[in-house]
Amino acid sequence: MNEDAARSRGTAARPAGSTAAPGAASAGRSGGVPGPASDGGRSDPTRAGSGTCFMEPSAGAGAGAGAGAGGREPDDGTAVGPAPGSGRRRGPAGSGGVAGQERGDAGQERSRKQGRGRKQGEGRSQGVPGRQEEHGASGTPGDGTSTSAASGTSASAAHGTNARAASGTGDAGGEHGKGGKRHRAIPWPDARAVAGRAARTPGTPVVVPLQDALGLVLAAPLTALTDLPSFDTSAMDGWAVAGPGPWAVRAEGVLAGRAGPEALTDGEAVRIATGARIPRGATAVLRSEHGAMDAMGRLHPTRDVPHGQDIRPRGQECRSGDLLLPADTVVTPAVLGLAAAAGYDTLAGVPRPRVDVLVLGDELLTEGLPREGLIRDALGPMLPSWLRALGADVVAVRRLGDDAEALHRAVAGSGADLVVTTGGTASGPVDHVHPTLRRVDAELLVDGVEVRPGHPMLLARTREDQHLVGLPGNPLAAVSGLLTLAEPLLRTLAGRRAPERYALPVRDVVHGHPHDTRLVPVALRGDRAVPLRYNGPAMLRGIAAADALAVVPPGGARPGRELEILDLPWATAGIGACST
Numbered sequence: 041m042n043e044d045a046a047r048s049r050g051t052a053a054r055p056a057g058s059t060a061a062p063g064a065a066s067a068g069r070s071g072g073v074p075g076p077a078s079d080g081g082r083s084d085p086t087r088a089g090s091g092t093c094f095m096e097p098s099a100g101a102g103a104g105a106g107a108g109a110g111g112r113e114p115d116d117g118t119a120v121g122p123a124p125g126s127g128r129r130r131g132p133a134g135s136g137g138v139a140g141q142e143r144g145d146a147g148q149e150r151s152r153k154q155g156r157g158r159k160q161g162e163g164r165s166q167g168v169p170g171r172q173e174e175h176g177a178s179g180t181p182g183d184g185t186s187t188s189a190a191s192g193t194s195a196s197a198a199h200g201t202n203a204r205a206a207s208g209t210g211d212a213g214g215e216h217g218k219g220g221k222r223h224r225a226i227p228w229p230d231a232r233a234v235a236g237r238a239a240r241t242p243g244t245p246v247v248v249p250l251q252d253a254l255g256l257v258l259a260a261p262l263t264a265l266t267d268l269p270s271f272d273t274s275a276m277d278g279w280a281v282a283g284p285g286p287w288a289v290r291a292e293g294v295l296a297g298r299a300g301p302e303a304l305t306d307g308e309a310v311r312i313a314t315g316a317r318i319p320r321g322a323t324a325v326l327r328s329e330h331g332a333m334d335a336m337g338r339l340h341p342t343r344d345v346p347h348g349q350d351i352r353p354r355g356q357e358c359r360s361g362d363l364l365l366p367a368d369t370v371v372t373p374a375v376l377g378l379a380a381a382a383g384y385d386t387l388a389g390v391p392r393p394r395v396d397v398l399v400l401g402d403e404l405l406t407e408g409l410p411r412e413g414l415i416r417d418a419l420g421p422m423l424p425s426w427l428r429a430l431g432a433d434v435v436a437v438r439r440l441g442d443d444a445e446a447l448h449r450a451v452a453g454s455g456a457d458l459v460v461t462t463g464g465t466a467s468g469p470v471d472h473v474h475p476t477l478r479r480v481d482a483e484l485l486v487d488g489v490e491v492r493p494g495h496p497m498l499l500a501r502t503r504e505d506q507h508l509v510g511l512p513g514n515p516l517a518a519v520s521g522l523l524t525l526a527e528p529l530l531r532t533l534a535g536r537r538a539p540e541r542y543a544l545p546v547r548d549v550v551h552g553h554p555h556d557t558r559l560v561p562v563a564l565r566g567d568r569a570v571p572l573r574y575n576g577p578a579m580l581r582g583i584a585a586a587d588a589l590a591v592v593p594p595g596g597a598r599p600g601r602e603l604e605i606l607d608l609p610w611a612t613a614g615i616g617a618c619s620t
């Protein structure tokens with residue numbers, strides 16, 4: 041996708057507030073030009089500490105925001121804000137990591153070498169209230185980044201690696217890990233591509249009653265089983281008339297749903313309802329409001345009635361056999377309606393891939409307030425509906441604690457197409473995902489991704505027809521893994537088309553990681569993406585207020601730069617997000 045195409049698509053795809061949250065829509069509509077005033081002041085950086093400001097500090101926060109980059113973002117170790125003048129302007133494809141990221145960007149290099157980040161960091165801590173809270177750490181540079189991936193690690197290096205063989209080698213670029221475990225991270229676009237190809241074919245089509253087809257993908261083109269309309273129909277309530285007026289009106293009217301009205305001859309009219317069959321011989325329909333009766337009981341037109349007026353001719357919308365929708369269309373409520381209108385009782389659809397969710401971690405509570413080192417499980421409640429929105433059928437959500445045996449039993453015994461685990465992807469003392477994959481002799485397809493948050497995410501083929509996506513435990517990192525690995529895999533399994541890619545200019549500066557892609561929650565305001573605060577790996581506050589994620593290239597982005605946008609599923613094809 042070149043820059044121009046992306047730009048026009050982006051703006052076209054995103055008219056003001058088109059899919060944004062209600063607030064966003066009104067901001068976009070009313071203001072037209074995004075800015076603090078148009079979002080009701082929520083983006084006012086001076087309110088950052090108030091707890092109501094979700095926006096990243098705007099460019100206007102200037103030194104504060106840029107300075108806030110501080111060369112780092114504590115939790116995920118990202119951080120170098122774009123140096124002034126840095127960031128060759130590229131199309132969103134490039135900038136969004138689609139076709140080569142800006143590794144080795146001159147400005148980025150300059151920024152690092154000159155230590156600009158650090159200087160900026162000092163500014164941030166003074167200038168932008170709430171930043172430490174946002175990122176959850178305060179000044180320990182480099183956490184999570186010290187062994188950050190070298191650029192250019194080839195995707196193929198990580199493909200087809202046997203889990204047993206791959207563990208602990210860590211002999212290539214792109215390594216990182218905790219507790220000595222090393223991953224072989226691959227670039228974010230490569231990881232998505234690997235996940236999209238991992239499942240070889242969509243599932244075998246099933247035929248289901250119309251009412252069960254919502255959210256499936258059509259396995260065959262939808263062709264009309266009938267003409268639509270299937271007979272000439274009145275578009276209005278009024279009179280079917282034959283020839284020019286005035287007309288003698290027949291006593292008996294024609295209602296919708298009645299068969300075979302009597303033919304009219306010139307000079308005759310008959311009362312007709314919207315949707316009723318047009319009598320043979322009728323030349324037009326005169327609307328009720330456009331006719332008047334004289335004393336003799338004859339009908340006169342009060343305006344011209346052209347031939348064919350308000351008659352919907354048979355086959356106006358389609359002829360029997362016409363292609364209405366291609367295969368791979370997601371069945372939306374409108375598609376259900378069209379299919380019914382066109383004569384379908386059942387539809388052939390690609391079945392939803394079946395997913396088992398395994399939530400790991402002894403520290404997780406399923407109710408009540410966090411206490412004594414225990415926290416609420418945020419992923420158990422979040423993932424099933426998110427996965428459904430991505431086309432999956434969630435069979436089970438199981439909480440397994442940090443029990444290696446239970447995890448092994450659950451993975452080995454799962455009949456799902458996809459097993460999604462949460463937590464335990466790294467190699468702390470109770471991180472059991474890698475050892476379990478080795479035990480079941482899985483093939484590691486992705487073992488770490490050059491993306492923040494979420495870099496320890498993984499994808500494995502556990503059996504010929506089953507995959508496992510390991511999501512990191514930090515909640516926003518899990519979202520990143522979901523969209524990076526689970527979404528493309530499920531898309532292939534469900535037979536869904538890839539969404540149209542698009543880019544939008546970012547309203548405010550977005551800090552970048554020195555080497556890795558960042559996924560940053562954004563609100564869509566008109567035709568701009570507004571980065572949201574509270575975007576640390578352990579936080580959900582930003583994403584909960586977001587419409588999408590922006591794909592931020594290494595080095596970050598200055599205001600106005602176009603970034604690829606990943607819509608959250610309920611903002612676009614969210615069928616099933618809430619309804620099933």
Ligand SMILES: Nc1nc2c(c(=O)[nH]1)N[C@H]1C(S)=C(S)[C@@H](COP(=O)(O)OP(=O)(O)OC[C@H]3O[C@@H](n4cnc5c(N)ncnc54)[C@H](O)[C@@H]3O)O[C@H]1N2
Binds near residue numbers: 399404419465515
């Ligand atoms: N020495 C290093 N330590 C860590 C690194 C690193 O590079 N070097 N990476 C960090 C990153 S980044 C992530 S992400 C995590 C990934 O760890 P795991 O996938 O093994 O996740 P856990 O350790 O199990 O949990 C991490 C964090 O998330 C919380 N969590 C887990 N599950 C849930 C849930 N269902 N709901 C809410 N919160 C959850 C958990 O309590 C931890 O706080 O490793 C870092 N460490």
Ligand code: MOO
Binds near residue numbers: 492494495
């Ligand atoms: O930042 Mo970690 O990348 O939370 O996944």
